[in-house]
Amino acid sequence: MCTNDQNDPAEVVVVMVPFLAHGHLNQLLHLSRLISAHNLPVHFISTATHLRQLRSRHHDLNNSTVTFHELQTPPFPSPPPNPSSRFPTHLQPAFESTLHLRRPVSALISSLSATARRVAVVHDFMMSYVVQDTKTLPNVETYIFNPLSACDSFWRKWERMGRPFRVDPEVLRRVPSQDGTFPPEFIELVRLQLPHVGFHVGELFDSSRVIEREYIEYLEREELNHNKKIWAIGPINHVDKQVVTVSENRHDCLQWLDLQPGSSVIYVSFGTTTTFSDEQIKELAIGLERSGQRFIWVTRTADFGDVFGSEGKIVDLPTGFEQRVEGRGLVVRGWAPQREILRHFATGGFMSHCGWNSMMESISMGVPVATWPMHSDQPRNAFLITDVLRIGLVVSDWERRDELVSAAVVEGVVRRLIDSSEGEEIRKRAAELAEAVRRSVAEGGECRKEVDSFISYINRKCLM
Known part of the structure; x- marks a missing residue:
């Protein structure tokens, strides 16, 4: 009617x-x-x-x-x-x-x-x-x-x-x-x-x-x-990939990114609900350190049910880690401006839990993904990224999800994604997909x- x-x-x-x-x-x-x-x-x-x-x-x-x-x-x-x-x-x-x-x-x-x-x-x-x-x-x-x-x-x-x-x-x-x-x-x-x-x-x-x-x-x-x-x-x-300029009012991590070469930094973040064991945190830290690549690592603890009612425990990193990677790696404890990081010219990869919000942001900005799914839709999002779209590399395979991800695996994937011809090809495909998204x-x-x-x-x- x-x-x-x-x-x-x-x-x-x-x-x-x-x-x-x-x-x-x-x-x-x-x-x-x-x-x-x-x-x-x-x-x-x-x-x-x-x-x-x-x-x-x-x-x-x-x-x-x-x-x-x-x-x-x-x-x-x-x-x-x-x-x-x-x-x-x-x-x-x-x-x-x-x-x-x-x-x-x-x-x-x-x-x-x-x-x-x-x-x-x-x-x-x-x-x-x-x-x-x-x-x-x-x-x-x-x-x-x-x-x-x-x-x-x-x-x-x-x-x-x-x-x-x-x-x-x-x-x-x-x-x-x-x-x-x-x-x-x-x-x-x-x-x-x-x-x-x-x-x-x-x-x-x-x-x-x-x-x-x-x-x-x-x-x-x-x-x-x-x-x-x-x-x-x-x-x-x-979905606009704006040119990032230096400003004193921007987040510290963006000012740090301004000083890095193009596509040279891997952004490491696992969303608002992921909690790693101390052993896994150690392996991740060692892998990032040994990779020799630039990185931003957001180590915030997972949200509580009432995000204002409790304080999460600070993530324990290996002794001396931040000093050893100073200038090459940046640790962010707390909130980070993810979209601004992903659209920055210096960001060349994203190690992620593959939550769909993060994947759509990464795809929109043309940033390839190192996949580490944790739960829910994330394993199949990772499959979409690596197997269907071919714009990422696997860090943690879902069928082996109960195994510790070793420092050697982290090191290898970071190097392949940021500093290899394979990584360049993946980045090219990611950029082409991002351009198609922008046209859409x-x-x-x-x-x-x-x-x-x-x-x-x-x-x-x-x-x-």
């Missing part, structure tokens, strides 16, 4: 409901800004603690046109990170606290729907339980945002639905298994979401057909999709068309 009644409310309102993990929050914040730039009002819902966390890491939020809504959850335990677990099991109480958001989220969306022509609710898959009541509101539509790669999303869905069509057996043989990617308690939280999936109009991916065309097209097949719309609108981070977000590009398609769809006059 279509409506042209002049008395109808004119406004379309967009509501973002992110999962309470920093990477997920970060992606929907980027998407909020992208949508608000199309002159649509955007409401971002999260807890007071997690909005405070976002503000501490995105200092321009106060100037944002997005409206933020702070909700409360009951107190939950916030234990320290567990180095023996690859998955951040210490965050499970925070993850489970999201279940308490069902009523306040429903009330807020209901209130917005009373004065809007349409409310488009974009929610993380892991918040499907929380938004379940919106299906009773006639002018509310839901859209699932997938914070994982299309590659990982496809393989999980294909396996869950009984492998409904044939794929290349050679690729199937090489793709990492999902064994060990999630612990049982998190799988239970996933299962809570599944009964509330299927009422959505479509799905959004922070990916691009330029990057993951094959997997996006697989996800569009009727056997998996059931006539849901799919928009590949990524990368939703900034420009006027007339594939990504721009998908974003415009989504905006047009939620703005349409027809009701469902």
